Amino acid sequence: MKRLLASLCVILALAPGLARAERLKDLASIAGVRQNQLIGYGLVVGLDGSGDQTTQTPFTVQSIINMLGNLGVTLPPGQSLQLKNVAAVMVTANLPAFARPGQQIDVTVSSMGNARSLKGGTLVMTPLKGADGQVYAIAQGNLVISGAGASGGGSKVTVNHLSAGRIPGGATVERAVPGGVGEGDLVLLELNDSDFGTAQRVVDAINTMAPGSARAMDGRQIQVRAPQDINQRVAFIGRLENLDVTPVQQAAKVVVNSRTGSVVMNQNVTLQNCAVAHGSLTVTVNNDPQVSQPAPLSNGQTTVTNKGSVDIKQEGGTLFNLKGGSNLADVVKALNTLGANPLELIAILQAMKASGALRAELEVI
Known part of the structure; x- marks a missing residue:
């Protein structure tokens, strides 16, 4: 049971029936205020012999030739480059909302070829483009690699990722993303999780601060009338984001991960009275090598034979009567009486859902 308690990840932040007010900025976002992904292809130079093997990564050689050509260096046709200090990389970044030219942003550099390590390398000037193909930023600088590695005598040790x-x-940033906060005198709020009850509570909170300024369009989007003067609009949105709103309780849900055996429940999960029997099947395969030694002076040969055996054992499943639980603590206590491991618990939860005993949505990821 202790193993099951350790493996059963249960999120219980609040007592059942209680709710906590949250800031509106934690529940919703302003439509149009978002990040934009940027991507670019570049070269990292200055590696200590740990770069791409250019015979296996021809795109690295082509990139080097093109870069040198742009810098006024012309190589003879058919030149074969055998470089070990250069690596082809992909450069990615997130362009934050309202970014302006001259602002600096962080970038992530990832190897594309077979470079062993990018440690100590320098990224040369790389344009970063958006989904529209326009260049929005230029990246360059020394890489920060948190890993370390060493090899010798056929042994290799690596710490973290190199x-x-x-x-x-x-x-x-070289180009700003066009856009403003809202169109005309309207600002749209979008809830992180669609819920009609929470949307109505947000509308009520906004109308308490500014009567008649908000209305719900659906379970996610809320339309708010804001001042047209940009300075007053920014101050108005600042007050909106700091409003306290108490969201309604979410629907009961159980999320199971069949690959890792993790089970997560929210506080609204309940269980009805049910009887559960779960037996386990164990298959054991043994392979016992046996040596056959010939008699002396018989000119025979020593042979090795394998003697295999297969054993199947099925444990009897005891029928457990699980009492219904009105809160999450009671549900966990009832499930722990089964003494099942996490993978078996996933199968039990699916059967409970099919029988109607589990009063929650079951999501398998």
């Missing part, structure tokens, strides 16, 4: 790193403030 083929990816970051450059804090490594990109400079």
Whole structure:
């Protein structure tokens, strides 16, 4: 049971029936205020012999030739480059909302080829493009790699990851993303989780602060009338984001991960009276090598034979009567009486859901 308690991850932040007020900025976001992903292809130079093997990564050689050509260095046709200090990389970054030219953002640099390590490398000037193909930032700088590695005599030791790193403030924004906060005198709020009850409570809180300014469009989007003057609008949105709103309780849900055996429940999960019997099947395969030794002076050969055996054991499943629980603590206590491991518990929860005893939505990820 202790193993099950350790494996059963239960999130119980609040007592049943109680709710806690949250800031509106934690429940919703302003439509249009978002990050934008940027991506670029570049080269990392200055590696200590740990770069790409250029015979296996021809795109690295092509990139080097193109870069040198742009810098005025022309190589003879058919030149074969055997470099070990250069690596082809992908550079990614998130362009924050309201970013302006000259602002610096962090970038992540990841190896594309077969470079063993990017430690000590320098990213040369790399344009970062958005989904529209426009260049929004330029990245360059020294990589920060948190890992370490060493090899010798056929042995190799690696700590953390050496083929990816970051450059804090490594990109400079060159183009701002067009857009403003709302169109005309309207601002749209979008709830992180769609819920009609929470949307109505947000509308009530906003109308208490500014009567008649908010209305719910659906379970996620709320339309708010804001001042048209940009300075007054920013101050108004600042007050909106700090409003206290008590969200309604979410629907009962159980999330299970069949790959890791994790089970997570929220506080609204309940269990009805039911009887559960669960037996386990164990299959054991043994392979016992046996040596056959010939008699002396018989000119025979020593042979090795394998004697295999398969044993199947099925444990009897005891029928347990689980009492219904009105809160999460009672549900966990009832499930622990089964003494099942996490993987078996997943099968039991699915059967409970099918029988109607589990009063919650079951989601398998």
